[in-house]
Amino acid sequence: MLSEAKLRTARLEQKMEEQGLSAALITAEDSIAYLAGFWGYLGIEFGRPSMLVIRPGHDPVVITPLMESEMVSAMTWVEDVRVWEDAGPRSWQRVLGDVLGSGQRTLHVERQRLPAIVRNWLDEQDLQLGDITPILNELRMIKSELEIDIMKKAGTIAGAMMKAAHSSLRAGAREYESALAVIDAGTRAAAGFLTDKGWERFVSPMIHNLQILQSGPDTSMVHRRASVRQYQQGDPVYFCFCNMVQFKQYKLGFDRMFHIGSIDAKAEDVQQAAIDAQRRALEAIRPGVRAEEVAAAANEVYRERGYETGYRTGRAIGTAALEVPELKAGDKTILQPGMTFAVDGGISIDGECGGRIGDSVVVTEDGFEFLTSYPREILVV
Numbered sequence: 001m002l003s004e005a006k007l008r009t010a011r012l013e014q015k016m017e018e019q020g021l022s023a024a025l026i027t028a029e030d031s032i033a034y035l036a037g038f039w040g041y042l043g044i045e046f047g048r049p050s051m052l053v054i055r056p057g058h059d060p061v062v063i064t065p066l067m068e069s070e071m072v073s074a075m076t077w078v079e080d081v082r083v084w085e086d087a088g089p090r091s092w093q094r095v096l097g098d099v100l101g102s103g104q105r106t107l108h109v110e111r112q113r114l115p116a117i118v119r120n121w122l123d124e125q126d127l128q129l130g131d132i133t134p135i136l137n138e139l140r141m142i143k144s145e146l147e148i149d150i151m152k153k154a155g156t157i158a159g160a161m162m163k164a165a166h167s168s169l170r171a172g173a174r175e176y177e178s179a180l181a182v183i184d185a186g187t188r189a190a191a192g193f194l195t196d197k198g199w200e201r202f203v204s205p206m207i208h209n210l211q212i213l214q215s216g217p218d219t220s221m222v223h224r225r226a227s228v229r230q231y232q233q234g235d236p237v238y239f240c241f242c243n244m245v246q247f248k249q250y251k252l253g254f255d256r257m258f259h260i261g262s263i264d265a266k267a268e269d270v271q272q273a274a275i276d277a278q279r280r281a282l283e284a285i286r287p288g289v290r291a292e293e294v295a296a297a298a299n300e301v302y303r304e305r306g307y308e309t310g311y312r313t314g315r316a317i318g319t320a321a322l323e324v325p326e327l328k329a330g331d332k333t334i335l336q337p338g339m340t341f342a343v344d345g346g347i348s349i350d351g352e353c354g355g356r357i358g359d360s361v362v363v364t365e366d367g368f369e370f371l372t373s374y375p376r377e378i379l380v381v
Contacts, residue, residue: 001037001146001199001248002037002076002077002199003077004144004146005034005035005036005037005077006037006077008034008035008139009035009036009054009060011139012024012035012054012135012136012139013054013055013056013057014056015135015138015139016054016056016108016132016135017056017057019135021056021106021108021130021132022055022056022104022106023053023054023055023100023104023106023107023108024053024054024055024107024108024109024132025051025052025053025096025107025108025109025110025118025132026051026052026053026054026110026132026136027049027051027052027109027110027113027114027115027118028110028113028320029050030249030318030319030320031052031110031113031136031319031320032050032051032052033249033319034140034318034319035052035054035060036052036060036062036076036077036078037075037076037077037199038062038071038072038075038076038202039075039249040064040065040068040071040072047117048065048068048086049063049092049115049117049118050062050063050064050065050068050072051063051064051092051096051118052078053096053099053100059078059079059080060078060080061078061080061081061082061099062076062078062080062081062082063082063083063084063092063095063096063099064081064082064083064084065083065084065085065086065092066083066084066085066086069081069083071202074202075199075202082095082098082099083095093121096121097125104127105126105127105128106127106128106129106130107122107127107128107129107130108129108130108131108132109122109129109130109131109132110131110132110133110136111129111130111131111133112133113133137323137324140318140319140320140323141316141323141324141325141336141339142336142337142338142339143318143338143339143340143362144338147250147318147340148338148340148362150247150248150250151247151250151252151317151340151360151362151371152371153193153247154245154246154247154250154251154252154371155245155252155254155360155370155371155372155373156189156193157186157189157190157193157207157245157247158186158241158245158252158254158360158372159372159373159374160185160186160188160189161182161185161186161189161207161241161244161245161254162182162239162241162254162256162374163185163374164181164182164184164185164186165178165181165182165239165256165258166256166258166379166381167181168181168182169231169237169258169260169381170231170260170381171231171232171233171235171260171261172230172231173230173231174228174229174230174231175213175214175215175226175227175228175229175231175237176226176227176228178213178226178237178239179213179226182207182239182241183207183208183209186207186244186245187205187206187207188205190205190206190207190247191205193205193247203248207244207245208244209244212224212225212238212239212240212241212242213225213226213237213238213239213240214237214238215229215231215235215236215237215238216229216231216232216235216236217351217352217353219236219237219238219257219353219354219356220348220349220350220351220352220353220354221348221354222346222348222354222356223240231260232260233260233261233262234259234260234261234262234263234264235259235260236257236258236259236260236263236267236271236353236354237257237258237259237260238255238256238257238258238354238356239255239256239257239258240254240255240356240358241253241254241255242254242255242321242342242358243321245372249319250317250318250319251317251318251319251320251321252317252342252360252371252372253314253315253317253321253342253343253344253358253359253360254342254358254359254360254372254374255344255346255356255357255358255359256356256357256358256374256379257271257274257354257355257356257357257379258379258380258381259271259378259379259380259381260380260381261380261381262380263378263380266349266352266353267353267355268378269305270307270347270349270353270354270355271355271356271357271378272355272378273301273302273305273307273345273347273355274345274346274347274355274356274357275345275355275357275376275377275378276301276305276345277298277299277301277302277313277345277346277347278298278343278344278345278357278358278359278376279345279376280297280298280300280301281294281295281297281298281313281314281327281343281345282343282359282361282368283297284296284297285335285341285343285361285363285367285368286335286363286366286367286368287334287335287336287337287363287365287366288334288335289334289335290331290332290333290334290335291325291326291327291328291331291332291333291334291335292327292328292329292330292331292332294313294314294327294335294343295312295313295314295327295328295329295331296329297313298313298345299313299329302347307347309346309347309348311344311346312326312327312328312344313327313328313343313344313345314326314327314341314342314343314344315327315341315342316339316340316341317340317341317342317360318340325339327341327343335363336363337363337364337365338362338363339362339363340360340361340362340363340371341360341361341363342358342359342360343358343359343360343361344356344357344358345357345358346358357376359371359372359373359376360372
């Protein structure tokens with residue numbers, strides 16, 4: 001893992017040198033994980049940024065809070081780890097300024113993901129800011145064999161979670177009980193892939209949160225968390241594991257809709273349309289196809305069935321839950337082997353019901369391979 005992260009950083013430095021870029025500041029947690037092989041547990045929401053400075057011809061530098069520094073130093077391959085403190089002269093601003101040096105005139109950042117407190121400080125400096133994102137996106141677009149293997153393990157974990165979700169469903173049970181079952185199953189499955197040795201001892205198997213679970217008429221809402229609601233006979237129940245299913249920071253998309261006891265005609269029509277739209281999109285995935293063509297295939301199904309949706313059909317996934325390209329109108333990126341996507345079918349009828357299904361795939365030389373697996377059909381339990 002760390003050796004590959006080191007190679008990625010070297011490729012980034014080479015791209016920067018080719019384009020005449022003198023320095024890049026990496027601040028997004030998933031980008032730092034991709035390049036430096038570590039992630040923190042405090043993050044920007046605590047006002048404690050960790051950063052990675054890349055300069056062609058110089059060793060990379062990690063800047064991290066004091067209380068994270070021991071773990072970060074043990075996790076990363078980067079040897080130059082600079083520490084900052086909450087109070088006193090050794091602030092992150094001072095440390096970052098020392099690393100960049102007074103002669104630095106240009107700095108490339110992740111423009112759309114730059115934390116506000118970092119951006120505010122940079123705006124006060126005599127620096128011309130550019131965007132490193134296009135180069136990073138290009139590097140991250142095609143996954144290596146190691147990355148795909150990690151994502152396949154994440155898919156196995158996802159399957160255990162969905163099986164637990166399925167088994168939890170019965171009239172009288174409650175949404176949060178399903179969430180607990182999913183978290184337990186995913187954590188146990190992830191633990192089976194880990195050791196307590198070396199770098200892996202810092203990788204937690206814990207599935208922290210079931211982001212999206214909704215039942216009954218609330219399934220039209222798309223994004224609602226598990227509540228204390230009690231399932232009723234005939235209820236639809238929607239599970240979305242997007243950004244919840246992850247292993248070693250690699251994230252998948254995975255969604256299923258279940259129905260307890262029975263399904264009414266309207267809900268069945270909506271769900272079948274979502275399933276068929278996803279199937280049509282998947283059939284379009286192969287090298288040489290434009291991302292927007294995959295979305296167009298799904299959208300044609302919606303039109304045929306009399307539905308409209310403003311959703312994208314999918315997105316690239318990796319260490320971030322949203323990478324590029326996206327499967328939507330206007331994205332003309334050509335699909336290539338090694339790209340990984342979450343591919344969805346989704347319809348909402350406000351106040352009534354929803355139809356949803358989602359899987360993760362990797363593009364292969366002649367089509368695609370599923371990273372997630374569970375029946376792709378009307379699911380009545």
